Amino acid sequence: MLDDSAAYVDGPWTHRTVGAAGARFHVAELGEGPLVLLLHGFPQFWWAWRAQMTALAEAGYRAVAVDLRGYGASDKTPRGYDLVGLAQDMAGLIRALGSAEAVVVGHGVGGLIGWTMTAYHPGVIRALAAVSAPHPRRAARILFPPGPGTRHMLRAQLPILPEHRLLADGCVRVGELLDAWSAPGWPDREAEERYRLAFSIPKVSHCSLEYHRWIFRSAWRADGLRYAHRMRAPVRVPVLQLHGSLDPVCPPKVARSSGRLVAGPYRWESVVGAGHFPHEERPRHVDDALVGWVREIDGERR
Template identity: 35%
Template sequence: MAAWSHHETIVNGVRLHYVEAGEGPLVLLLHGFPEHWYAWREQIPALVDAGYRVVAPDMRGYNVSEKPHGVEAYRIGTLVEDVRALIEDRSEEHATVVGHDWGGAIAWEVAARHPDRVDRLCVLNAPHPAVYRREIRSRRSDQRKRSSYALFFQLPWVPEMLFRLRGYRAIERMFREGPENPDAFDEEAVARYERACAQPGAMTSMLNYYRALFRGELRSMLPGCSRPNETTTDGVISQPTLLIWGMRDRALSPRLTEGVERWVSDVRVERLHEASHWVQADAPDRVNELLIAFLDDRNGDE
C-alpha cells in the first residue's frame, strides 16, 4: 500500500485539503459528487507503484476543504481556476488530469481553457459538455429524464433537509444500491462519505455545483460558446484523452459516449459493460490497468 500524506494549501483564494503520494510525473485526481479524495483509494497506490506522483484534492466545498458561501463561488470557471492554480502550487507546469463525475466535468474544461497545463486527460463517467447538451436537447434521448434529479437540487434548502434526514442515510443508499459490484463501497468508505457530508455547510456547497451550472453555466460551457472577457477557441480538445464509461450508469446515458470524437481530436473510449456510474470502485483493477497503460503511453509521444 502506498503511503500518502495529507496537506492544505490556498489556491485561487480558497483553502484546499489534498492527499499526495509518490514521485514522478504529476497526476491530478478530481472526485465527483458526493465523494472526496477517498474516491481514488484504489487508484492512488496503483499509480504510485507505476511511478507517478499523485495529488487528490477535496474540491472546494467538500469534506475538509473550505466551503465558500453562495452559488457564485461554485461556477465552472472558478472551479477550473482552482485546478489550474493547484497544478502550479505543486510546482509543476502541467499534469495529467483525471476526473470522475463532477471532477470529470471540471477536467474537460481545464483541458479546453488551459491546454498548456494538461498534457493528458482521463475522464470517467462525465460527458463532454457539447455531447451532454446534444442529448439534453434531443427528443430521442432519455437524458433529460435521467437528469431530473439535478433540477430537484435547484430548490433552496429542501434537498439539504432530505439528505440530512436519518443521518444522511440517502448517501448510504446511493453507495449501497448504485454500484454493480457489491464490494465497491465497504463500511469505512460509506462512513467517510457520511461524515464528510455532515461537515457544516458541506451539503449546501456540494449542491451549489449543480445550482451554479443550471443558472447559466450550462449555456456557456465549451465548445465554441462565447464567455465574457475570455478568448475562445473552436472548443476542440487536442490532448490525448481517455474516456472510461461504466455503461450501467443510471444517471448518464450510454449515448453520451457517442460522437465525442467531434470535439476531442485524439480520444479513446473504453466502455465497461458491467460497471455503474461508480466505475473506479466497481472495476478498480480494470480502471487501473487502462489508466496506467494510457499514462505509460506518453513515452511514445516524446
C-alpha cells in the same frame, strides 16, 4: 455535525493543505514523478481515488487527490462553484504543487472540470482521463430521456430542501444515491460510511449542490452562454474516456459522442459491469487502463 476530520483518512498517502486561487485545498499525495491530479465527483471526496493513487505511485507517478472547493477539508466559500472558476482552482493548484502541467483525471463533475481546463487552461493540462463524464457540450443530453441524473439535477434546483434531505438521518440519502447510481455489489459498508461522514462536514451538502445549480441554471444566462461558446474549441490534448457499461446517470452512448469533439489522440474504454463509479466498482480494471494509458502518453519511459 462534525468538523473536517472525516476527510483525513489514514493510509500510505500524506495529507496537506495547499493555497491556490484564493482558497485552501486539502490534498492527499502519494508517490514521486510526473504529476497526476485526481478530481472526485458527487457525492464523494478525495478518498474515491485511493486505489488509483496506489497504482499510479507504484508506476512512478506523483498522485495527488484533492477535495474540490466546498468538499472534505477544503474551503467552503460562498461562491466559486461555476465550472470556469473550478477550472481556475485546479490550474492554480497544479502550479501551487510546483508543477507546470499535469495529467488530470476527473470523475463526474470532476471530469467536467477537466474538460473545462482543456479550453480555459490548455497549458497546464497535458492529458485528460474523463471517468463517467461526457464533454460539457454533450452533458445536456443526459437530461433526455429523464433518468436518475435528471431527477437529482432538477431536485437540486430547489432552495434549502435538497440540503436538508442530504443531511437527514446521518446522510442516509448519500448512501442511497451511491447504491442507485452503481451496479449491484457496491458500495460496501466502509465506502457508504466514509461518504456519509464526509457529507456530515458542515456546509458540504450546500456547496456540493451549488455545482449542480450552476450547471443547470447557467444555460440561460450570459455566463453560461460565454462558457458554451468557449467550449466549442476542439480538445487537442490526449483524452481517455472510462465509462461504466451500466451507468444509469450518463448513458455510455451519450458519453462516447464526446470523442467527436477531440482533435487529439482519443481512446474509449468501457468498464463492463460497472455503473457510475467504475474507479471504485471495478478498481483493478480502471487502474490498469489508466496506468497503461499514461505510460503510453509518456512513451513507455517509466
